[in-house]
Amino acid sequence: EAKAAEEQTNLAARQALIAEAAEKAAAGVEDAEDLIDRLHQRWKRIGHVPREQSDAQWRAFRAACDQLRATPDIDPKLLGDGEDTLRFSPFAGLKKD
Numbered sequence: 001e002a003k004a005a006e007e008q009t010n011l012a013a014r015q016a017l018i019a020e021a022a023e024k025a026a027a028g029v030e031d032a033e034d035l036i037d038r039l040h041q042r043w044k045r046i047g048h049v050p051r052e053q054s055d056a057q058w059r060a061f062r063a064a065c066d067q068l069r070a071t072p073d074i075d076p077k078l079l080g081d082g083e084d085t086l087r088f089s090p091f092a093g094l095k096k097d
Helices: 002-027 032-046 051-069
Strands: none
Touching: 002 032, 002 051, 032 051
16 A cells, blocks of 8 residues: 555656656757756656556657657747748848948
8 A cells, every 4th residue: 555655646746747848848949958867857756656557658748758849839020931940040130231
């Protein structure tokens, strides 16, 4: 029973970590890789969860981390005029005299 209780506590901790990663992804972050490294370190310290939920938890964590890495929405004014290729132009938003 003690092992099952510990695994349930660990499961709740992992779910909270997944939720934290998803919230930060929705808010946007500047240094996603650093944040992902710190989240991953915390993940490894949590401990075992029930075996039947382990893979699903890992997939959810990876999906949240992938969202952190996702390209942010870019203002179309900052994109170049390539037809098939998005091109960043630091001067695109400047007014012409």
